[in-house]
Amino acid sequence: MGAYKRLRWKQALNQYRFIKEEQEIVQSLGREAAPLFQQHYEGFLVRHDIDLEKLNQQNADRIQEAYNITESEWGDVPAPAEGASCTQVMAATSTQEKTEEQQLSEDEHIIHQIFTKLFKTIAVKVHPDKINVYDYDFHEREQMTKDFRDANTALKDRNYFVLLDMAERLSIPLPKNYEQQTRWMKTEIRKAQDQLAAQKRTYNYLFAAAETDEEKDNVIRQFVQQLFGLNLS
16 A cells, blocks of 8 residues: 555656646746747737837727736736736635635645655755865855755745655655645646646747747737737738
8 A cells, every 4th residue: 555655646746747847838938938929019010000009009998907007007018928818717616625625725734844844854964054064075065055945945835846856866765645745736736737728828828839920920910809809810
């Protein structure tokens, strides 16, 4: 039974690590594509003889609603921020879902305590103030400092798989509460999958995924149609 629980934990850990890394890549793609989107968007409007400033002024209400900002803040409409292209509909929460949330809340508390303890164990090995500098060369101390910063960030962001990977590398025993960790990670995977799907519906990401000028133009058309109600063929 112990091996079975550990295998299920390992499977959930791999899935959780993958979805979080995929989220980071998608977010980075969206950020990098934002200025390219803006450039293509402005060029697209020029090709269709549309004055961007006039278009913004005529659609101030639409822009304010889409971006949740005041007119004095927007000026030229930027490439849409992450999530701006998606309308999230929240379904009613059933009694069963509330029970699951209560269980997750209990798990979250216990899990965070366990990984806080693991973080402290890691910190003993890598914190610059807790090691003998004469026992390690410059590059080793530099890696330890980086490990401490990464571990601190991972605990803060609750990216516990980073702590697990680091602990394994440092030969630190891993927490054995496999069932709780597996349950927590599966819930986090479902959340991350929903977030990832929303991130992939943003115009920045759709533009990043477009490979041809025609596909990029279609993304801009969709954006203009949604934001301004204009159908540009």
